[in-house]
Amino acid sequence: MLIPxxxxxxxxxxxxxxxxxxxxSEYNTYYIHLSLSCQKKFRLKTLYFLSNIDFDSDRNxxxxxxxxxxxxxxxxxxxxxxxxxKLDVFKLINVTxxxxxxxxxxxxxxxxxxxxxxxxxxxxPVVKTGFEISDDALNLAIHExxxxxxxxxxxxxxxxxxxxxKKVFDTWKHFAxxxxxxxxxxxxxxxxxxxxxxxxxxxxxxxEAFFENSDQFYEKETDLYNSMVKLxxxxxxxxxxxxx
Ligand SMILES: [Zn+2]
Numbered sequence: 276m277l278i279p280x281x282x283x284x285x286x287x288x289x290x291x292x293x294x295x296x297x298x299x300s301e302y303n304t305y306y307i308h309l310s311l312s313c314q315k316k317f318r319l320k321t322l323y324f325l326s327n328i329d330f331d332s333d334r335n336x337x338x339x340x341x342x343x344x345x346x347x348x349x350x351x352x353x354x355x356x357x358x359x360x361k362l363d364v365f366k367l368i369n370v371t372x373x374x375x376x377x378x379x380x381x382x383x384x385x386x387x388x389x390x391x392x393x394x395x396x397x398x399x400p401v402v403k404t405g406f407e408i409s410d411d412a413l414n415l416a417i418h419e420x421x422x423x424x425x426x427x428x429x430x431x432x433x434x435x436x437x438x439x440x441k442k443v444f445d446t447w448k449h450f451a452x453x454x455x456x457x458x459x460x461x462x463x464x465x466x467x468x469x470x471x472x473x474x475x476x477x478x479x480x481x482x483e484a485f486f487e488n489s490d491q492f493y494e495k496e497t498d499l500y501n502s503m504v505k506l507x508x509x510x511x512x513x514x515x516x517x518x519x
Contacts, residue, residue, distance in 0.1 A: 356508030
């Protein structure tokens with residue numbers, strides 16, 4: 276049964292809230308800095324996402340509840356200022372104990388967002404490190420959820436129902452294309468060069484820096500940063516109340 280988000284809070288056990296607080300207080304720097312009322316809202320968003328997606332793993336690797344909470348918190352972080360509270364197309368998060376490869380390929384992956392199988396694959400140790408080191412603009416869960424949100428939006432023809440406002444997204448894209456050219460011309464001063472791969476990768480790389488290197492991102496690429504603020508309706512530089 277799908278419980279509407281508005282009344283979901285009534286169904287959460289206190290012990291679940293407490294576990295969520297314990298995990299996020301230890302690993303999620305964004306959460307740690309939030310005001311108490313924002314923390315409550317954040318936990319609700321995290322747990323609601325968690326309850327609307329399935330997790331899977333290898334038979335000999337158990338995905339603990341604490342792992343599910345931390346992974347879900349990355350989605351809550353990106354969408355904290357948005358209406359979107361769950362994924363619509365992607366139904367499964369597959370968590371692996373180590374980097375993995377696909378059949379007939381030696382290429383190792385830490386994570387990928389697979390639209391064909393409607394699955395997000397994440398290598399747990401890399402997810403964990405992504406949160407433990409919170410100022411290097413590397414966060415695998417944020418990165419892959421960025422892909423998932425962008426992919427879901429791109430498949431929706433209607434303006435309504437998209438996570439990201441189309442007009443604001445077009446503004447972001449305008450500055451993103453300028454940045455893409457800068458990276459390719461080797462004139463990049465902030466953001467990982469990997470963002471130069473394409474607009475989809477740039478969006479996820481922007482997200483990682485938006486949360487983990489906000490001040491430098493703002494200082495060096497103000498237009499692009501401000502377009503992210505408008506797009507996600509939050510500014511992570513306001514650590515206690517990013518939505519104000
Ligand atoms: Zn990527």
